Amino acid sequence: MAKEIFYTAVDIGTSKVCSIVARVGTEGELKILGTGVVESQGVQKGRIENIEEVQAAIRSSLEESQRYIGRGVISGVYAGVSGTHITCLNTKDFVDYPSDSGHIGPDQLRDLIESAFPQVDDSQEVLHIIPIGYQVDGLTAVRNPVGLHAGQVQVEAHVVLGDAAVLRNTIKAVEASKVSVKSLVVQSLASAEATLxxxxxxxxxxxxxxxxxxxxxxxxxxxxxxxxxxxxxxxxxxxxxxxxxxxxxxxxxxxxxxxxxxxxxxxxxxxxxxxxxxxxxxxxxxxxxxxxxxxxxxxxxxxxxxxxxxxxxxxxxxxxxxxxxxxxxxxxxxxxxxxxxxxxxxxxxxAYPRGIAGLPTQLRKPTFSAGIGLLLWGIKHQGEKRRYRNGHRTLWGAKGKPKQAKKERGAETRVSVG
Ligand SMILES: Nc1ncnc2c1ncn2[C@@H]1O[C@H](COP(=O)(O)OP(=O)(O)OP(=O)(O)O)[C@@H](O)[C@H]1O
Ligand SMILES: [Mg+2]
CATH class of the missing domain: 3.30.420.40 (ATPase, nucleotide binding domain)
Incomplete structure (x- = not known):
């Protein structure tokens, strides 16, 4: 029998640590299987200040969730991050003649989005690069340029950054429970996913x-x-x-x-x-x-x-x-x-969390928006590589340089709004 895949979110809040385990049903619908809500310890204004206390809270939250799936294995989780170290900027970048065939393919698009990767120093990590829109040969507000023939395509992206040490502490706190972090997700994005x-x-x-x-x-x-x-x-x-x-x-x-x-x-x-x-x-x-x-x-x-x-x-x-x-x-x-x-x-x-049919009554509260949103975000973005360095999986080269996109010219504009 095929191994069942569980999606697990861990919202490490200042007041509570909440884990939610779900699976995707046969019709593609999300089914919540269990939750573990425990009082948070060791978090100040969204930032870990006592790692042992946080590790203990995450462990007991995950143990509580585990009870709902019996022998099922929680192997990876989507973990939320918050704190004033989170900043953002919007970047623009473009390529001339995106491909030899003349039209833009998914690979060219991925390279273009990667080219919006900002230069950050070692104290920061890129959490998210989210395309805002494209401009194709002067035509603005293009949502999806794949398949279009073009001489030049430009991407505008929203980039979310976090403090490298804080993010590493979050990963360490979760991985102490013998589960890996599939992705870190900024809390605001998760809550937006569940409510808007x-x-x-x-x-x-x-x-x-x-x-x-x-x-x-x-x-x-x-x-x-x-x-x-x-x-x-x-x-x-x-x-x-x-x-x-x-x-x-x-x-x-x-x-x-x-x-x-x-x-x-x-x-x-x-x-x-x-x-x-x-x-x-x-x-x-x-x-x-x-x-x-x-x-x-x-x-x-x-x-x-x-x-x-x-x-x-x-x-x-x-x-x-x-x-x-x-x-x-x-x-x-x-x-x-x-x-x-x-x-x-x-x-x-x-706003209360939405987007999940049959959401258990106890989760229909604004306090759970971030947790539910982490799950929704995780399912939508599964398979995407993590962007930050943490010792093993990475988009960064061995010397810690950002991967070079195939492009004719470099970054054009960098608008800091953070
Ligand atoms: N019915 C209510 N009326 C007013 N405030 C409430 C109510 N229920 C909970 N709160 C407040 O909500 C706060 C906890 O919210 P939440 O669970 O979203 O925090 P958290 O995710 O743990 O923290 P953070 O996201 O800031 O790290 C507490 O300050 C609590 O007093
Ligand atoms: Mg919260």
Whole structure:
């Protein structure tokens, strides 16, 4: 009997480590087989700071998932990466006379995309090179030039970069569980994969995954990724602000925030009250729900303004027509949609993972968008080589130089938007 192929995602978040195992059914549909969600340890703002703790969390998450597939073997995983070390740039490159036969073949196209590989120093790695569009003999916005006869073809690509040491630590943390990393995927791309509709991507859209330690931003224009960035602010800050304002420990503030937190407390009734539970010998207290919302409101306004700043840094003057899509654990904060609409203007949607029929109920939450997206991304891009160096599989030559594409002339423009 043929060995069953499992697809496994590992989302290493600041709050939780989540692994999801799936297989592709006979009709090509994705079937979720099991999940393992454990509390995260050793991750600060999306970046590993204690590798042993992270390794232990990944191991127990994978063990939990393993129970759902019995003797099945999880051999490789798609792992998410985040953190402020993630940067991006958009490059343009072109070749004259792409082939002897006169038309562009898949090989020429692959070489052309590889030619968009930027020169990076040893401290960085290229995570993704995503074609944005092609120009064929002056004809712009060509989506797929394969098969076209052409004198010159130009590619524009979105390139995502990460810090080499951070990426190596992520691989090391996963591979300690005796599974290999099939690919590292930037979290924002994964969350976008699981939440955005085709129309939103075409119209242009800003997606933000607000997690515990980071807010991962991905902007799409004309159907393609255009800008990616990580803001080092997330739900943990909200909880800390609330803990200070209410003079309670972090765990009490977290419980109150999830149950009663509100992003736009001015819309609440003035007489609504909530109970702050007793802790460490302190008696229980009754407080106005509006007062709880005030510090959360202030921090979320600051965060949304940072998102707007990123929109401007990407080269856009305002929110694109597709608006803002918010996912990640904090997306469930009551009143957030209305607050975001007020700050950014344009349509705002709170997004749950989509694109999988029969998604188990427990995974239908914004906190799982990145994990589900990692799976979707992995299946779409299976067979692609990993781009980063990590000692064995690599696109890089023995001397660490980028592979040379077959092209007439070198890189033309490099537009840094990161
Ligand atoms: N119902 C809720 N209302 C408000 N906040 C919530 C709710 N549920 C979860 N959160 C918050 O979401 C955050 C966790 O989100 P998520 O699980 O997406 O984080 P993560 O992926 O582990 O972290 P990161 O992506 O930042 O590394 C926590 O701060 C938590 O308090
Ligand atoms: Mg996350």
């Amino acid at each position: 509709t085709g129309d939103e991507r075409e119209m242009g859209v800003v997606m933000v995954d607000i997690g515990g330690g980071t807010s991962d931003v991905m902007i799409y224009r004309q159907g393609s990724p255009w800008y990616s960035s990580v803001i080092p602010v997330g739900g943990n800050q909200l909880t800390r602000d609330l803990a200070v304002a209410m003079r309670v420990p972090f765990y009490v503030a977290e419980e109150i925030k999830v149950k009663w937190g509100h992003a736009l407390p001015e819309t609440l009734r003035g007489d609504e009250e909530v109970v702050v539970p007793s802790f460490q010998g302190q008696p229980r207290r009754v407080v106005k729900r509006r007062d709880l919302g005030a510090p959360l409101h202030a921090r979320l306004v600051e965060l949304l303004k940072l998102v707007l700043l990123r929109v401007r840094q990407s080269g856009l003057r305002q929110l694109p027509t597709g608006g803002l899509v918010i996912t990640g654990g904090c997306a469930e904060t009551e009143g957030l949609q209305a607050l975001a609409q007020k700050i950014l203007g344009g349509p705002v949607r709170i």
